[in-house]
């Protein structure tokens with residue numbers, strides 16, 4: 001069994017940040033837990049339980065509003081590169 005932290009490490013928070021455009025399926029410039037869940041399904045080839053998805057989302061969601069928003073967090077991603 002892998003905990004949320006291990007899953008986040010496996011996928012790579014940095015990769016998630018860089019992949020913003022692909023993750024934002026509905027084009028609202030925010031990554032919701034649902035969109036992240038879909039992305040993890042595509043990346044890992046298996047369903048990730050929603051609580052675990054939300055745990056990962058919290059690691060990526062720098063301003064803590066429950067979404068990864070394209071504008072504020074993209075700058076952070078640019079800084080990491």
Ligand SMILES: [Ca+2]
Nearest residue numbers: 024026028030
């Ligand atoms: Ca979205």
Ligand SMILES: [Ca+2]
Nearest residue numbers: 065067068069
């Ligand atoms: Ca946010």
